[in-house]
Amino acid sequence: MRALTWHGxxxxxxxxxxxxxxxxxxxAIIKITSTAICGSDLHLYDGFIPTMMAGDILGHEFMGEVVxxxxxxxxxKGQRVVVPFTIACGSCYHCGKHQYSGCENGxxxxxxxIGQEMYGQPMAGLFGYSHLTGGYAGGQAEYxxxxxxxxxxxxxxxxxxxDKVLFLSDILxxxxxxxxxxxxxxxxxxxxxxxxxxxxxxxQSAFLMGADRVICIDHFPHRLDxxxxxxxxxxxxxxxxxxxxxMEMTGGIGPDACIDSVGLEAHGxxxxxxxxxxxxxxxxxxxxxxxxxxxxxxxxxxxxxxxPAVYGGFVDKFPLGAFMEKGLTLKTGQTHVQHYMxxxxxxxxxxxxxxxxxxxxxxxxxxxxxxxxxxxxxxxxVTKVVLKPGLAVAAE
Amino acid sequence: xADTMNRASHDDAPLSTANNERQxxxxxxxxxxxxxxxxxxxxxxxxxxxRAELYAFWRDFSNxxxxxxxxxxxxxxxxxxxxxxxxxxxxxxxxxxxxxTEDREGELIAWASEEGAxxxxxxxxxxxxxxxxxxxxxxxxxxxxxFGTLGRVLSRIFQREPKMQAxxxxxxxxxxxxxxxxxxxxxxxxxxxxxxx
Numbered sequence: 001m002r003a004l005t006w007h008g009x010x011x012x013x014x015x016x017x018x019x020x021x022x023x024x025x026x027x028a029i030i031k032i033t034s035t036a037i038c039g040s041d042l043h044l045y046d047g048f049i050p051t052m053m054a055g056d057i058l059g060h061e062f063m064g065e066v067v068x069x070x071x072x073x074x075x076x077k078g079q080r081v082v083v084p085f086t087i088a089c090g091s092c093y094h095c096g097k098h099q100y101s102g103c104e105n106g107x108x109x110x111x112x113x114i115g116q117e118m119y120g121q122p123m124a125g126l127f128g129y130s131h132l133t134g135g136y137a138g139g140q141a142e143y144x145x146x147x148x149x150x151x152x153x154x155x156x157x158x159x160x161x162x163d164k165v166l167f168l169s170d171i172l173x174x175x176x177x178x179x180x181x182x183x184x185x186x187x188x189x190x191x192x193x194x195x196x197x198x199x200x201x202x203x204q205s206a207f208l209m210g211a212d213r214v215i216c217i218d219h220f221p222h223r224l225d226x227x228x229x230x231x232x233x234x235x236x237x238x239x240x241x242x243x244x245x246x247m248e249m250t251g252g253i254g255p256d257a258c259i260d261s262v263g264l265e266a267h268g269x270x271x272x273x274x275x276x277x278x279x280x281x282x283x284x285x286x287x288x289x290x291x292x293x294x295x296x297x298x299x300x301x302x303x304x305x306x307x308p309a310v311y312g313g314f315v316d317k318f319p320l321g322a323f324m325e326k327g328l329t330l331k332t333g334q335t336h337v338q339h340y341m342x343x344x345x346x347x348x349x350x351x352x353x354x355x356x357x358x359x360x361x362x363x364x365x366x367x368x369x370x371x372x373x374x375x376x377x378x379x380x381x382v383t384k385v386v387l388k389p390g391l392a393v394a395a396e
Numbered sequence: 397x398a399d400t401m402n403r404a405s406h407d408d409a410p411l412s413t414a415n416n417e418r419q420x421x422x423x424x425x426x427x428x429x430x431x432x433x434x435x436x437x438x439x440x441x442x443x444x445x446x447r448a449e450l451y452a453f454w455r456d457f458s459n460x461x462x463x464x465x466x467x468x469x470x471x472x473x474x475x476x477x478x479x480x481x482x483x484x485x486x487x488x489x490x491x492x493x494x495x496x497t498e499d500r501e502g503e504l505i506a507w508a509s510e511e512g513a514x515x516x517x518x519x520x521x522x523x524x525x526x527x528x529x530x531x532x533x534x535x536x537x538x539x540x541x542x543f544g545t546l547g548r549v550l551s552r553i554f555q556r557e558p559k560m561q562a563x564x565x566x567x568x569x570x571x572x573x574x575x576x577x578x579x580x581x582x583x584x585x586x587x588x589x590x591x592x593x
Binding site: 020057093105106107108111112116134145147148 | 442580
């Protein structure tokens with residue numbers, strides 16, 4: 001089959017590799033019809049994530065058609081499914097509590113050592129995101145092997161196009177869980193840092209949960225325009241001072257809930273020296289923690305801070321004093337995708353949530369390297385690239 | 397005399413977590429396990445299955461090679477004795493005969509290697525009810541460091557250090573019992589074959 005493979009910094013290629021096979025009873029093989037490039041894939045592209053190996057297949061946002069099933073799979077050939085980016089077994093204690101990203105069996109046993117070492121306990125496996133998260137081949141390919149296919153993939157009813165449901169795999173549930181973690185009450189004013197896909201879905205989710213006003217903070221004008229379309233007010237931090245603007249816009253009280261969807265957006269494990277490399281090689285170094293620090297400072301007393309943004313290691317100058325004195329609540333975590341999928345599929349089918357606005361480019365799989373480059377080089381206009389293995393390559 | 401691997405003299409922490417390893421081994425070998433060396437490792441895992449099922453699986457040693465990564469082969473000789481062939485830290489294999497020294501159905505199995513073992517070892521696996529969480533399984537192993545310091549260095553390089561290995565083996569036991577399969581990120585049968593060898 002053809003697959004988008006990683007070979008090094010800014011070097012991804014579409015290669016021919018052996019097709020995946022059923023290896024465990026609960027496996028299924030999915031023929032990919034749509035797969036997106038995630039903002040966190042750019043961290044792989046930039047070479048920031050350790051334990052990548054040449055030839056690794058990327059991609060953790062994907063959907064397709066079931067073409068083969070193991071004896072323990074509940075899927076049927078021909079069904080269309082969206083696959084969660086987290087690999088969870090459905091049988092362990094954490095899955096039983098619907099804390100799927102904490103699944104104890106999603107990672108191969110040997111791959112669990114590093115999570116145990118770094119975080120105290122290992123996390124669930126992830127598709128296409130280095131060997132620290134399991135070394136599972138991703139979905140930017142013609143076919144993918146999906147473990148625990150009786151638990152993860154959700155079957156999509158006929159007549160609903162891919163573009164409407166593809167984001168159930170990651171960013172839509174992540175934005176929704178961010179809003180849920182902000183414990184929004186009717187009448188709340190909610191501030192969202194970052195108008196990327198997760199932030200934009202958090203804006204929509206916050207309104208659905210009863211927020212009165214949502215204020216979105218970013219510096220890409222096109223992305224702020226998208227936030228405005230969903231009814232958010234905006235702050236462009238290159239034009240205005242964020243903390244001062246938030247205080248003025250909330251009458252000196254501060255937002256009731258603050259959502260930091262900036263962070264590293266990496267979905268994975270970072271070792272500290274890698275973070276230092278990032279700090280050294282980009283000017284994001286202080287901005288990353290800056291957003292959550294600003295959220296804590298701006299948040300009203302007794303308010304809630306939600307952090308869907310991914311942080312991997314340690315941070316300096318966390319404002320623990322303000323956090324304690326103001327009596328804030330901080331909720332965070334990798335998304336429990338499997339928990340949110342059914343409800344969000346309904347919301348999409350009923351037209352309560354729009355996802356298609358996000359897609360700026362659709363490309364055949366063969367042009368995936370171009371997709372990475374344009375996403376990397378122009379984040380203002382390239383909001384989401386969706387790869388379609390079935391799409392014919394445009395004539396030169 | 398200690399009556400469980402869970403009780404040291406001055407606190408309630410497991411013996412294997414004691415700062416004073418020498419003293420912990422003295423306590424552990426005072427009736428809990430037969431002394432077979434100067435190293436003590438223990439690992440615990442919670443498995444969301446009934447105690448009796450887990451005990452029954454483990455008691456049939458022929459079930460164990462797929463979850464015990466370093467084990468090449470286990471020959472069950474009779475109800476109490478078995479012959480183990482295990483990958484050596486320095487390459488090749490090491491072998492020993494093992495005898496069950498204590499066996500309480502649904503609760504625990506203790507064993508010790510017999511005379512002439514390439515790596516003298518003993519141990520104990522306990523199964524404790526954990527309510528809605530299932531069963532806590534605690535494996536404790538006492539062994540003689542093979543080939544001294546060199547062996548320790550080699551075994552770390554080849555990732556056959558017993559403490560790490562015990563943890564990985566218990567994770568595989570948990571995976572097989574809870575999910576019916578052992579997780580792999582291989583994509584093809586050929587890769588899986590290479591990974592398991």
